[in-house]
Amino acid sequence: MSSPAPIRWDRQIQRRLARGEESALGELYDQFAPLVHGLAHRVLADQAAAEQITRDVFTHVWEHADSFDPGQGSMRSWIGTLTHRRAVERLRREHALAAGDGAEAAEGAPLEPPSVEEEVLAAATAARVQYVVASLPQALRETLLLTYFGGRTYGQAAKELGITPATAKHRMRLGLQLLATALSTEPTR
Incomplete structure (x- = not known):
């Protein structure tokens, strides 16, 4: 059974995001960017695409903090679900485009390269996910x-x-x- 502390943190961070506190987004990014990037990279097997998904997910979280419902699960699971959904949508779009279905693939240019620390954390998270899945x-x-x-x-x-x-x-x-x-x-x- 999980302790109430993460639930309180989830609600607090959501309130701070809703008030427009950029520091809340920074905290959330520091906590979950490796998870988001690692999952997106695992699904897409593309570093640039994973970076774009990471930016997209945190932009969505910033713009739609009110759509998080602590009653439905943790902030971690919400962000993981957003990441997975976006990565799979992108993968399906790319497959449809490759199959000649005429689907439009939205490509965004990276705004700035990830820091070495972000790359190491993302690689570590991806390796952990791969290890767990392999087991x-x-x-x-x-x-x-x-x-x-x-x-x-x-x-x-x-x-x-x-x-x-x-x-x-x-x-x-x-x-x-x-x-x-x-x-x-x-x-x-």
């Missing part, structure tokens, strides 16, 4: 790699793995729970 049981790992990191739907993953969509959904949820548990034991800075 999952094979059935969970395969499903998680196809759906969460590969951008496939439950139905597509189920077909590829020769299982039912319900089984694919169950495996993905269990895999994500195990991943979240393993990552939540990481020491915080």
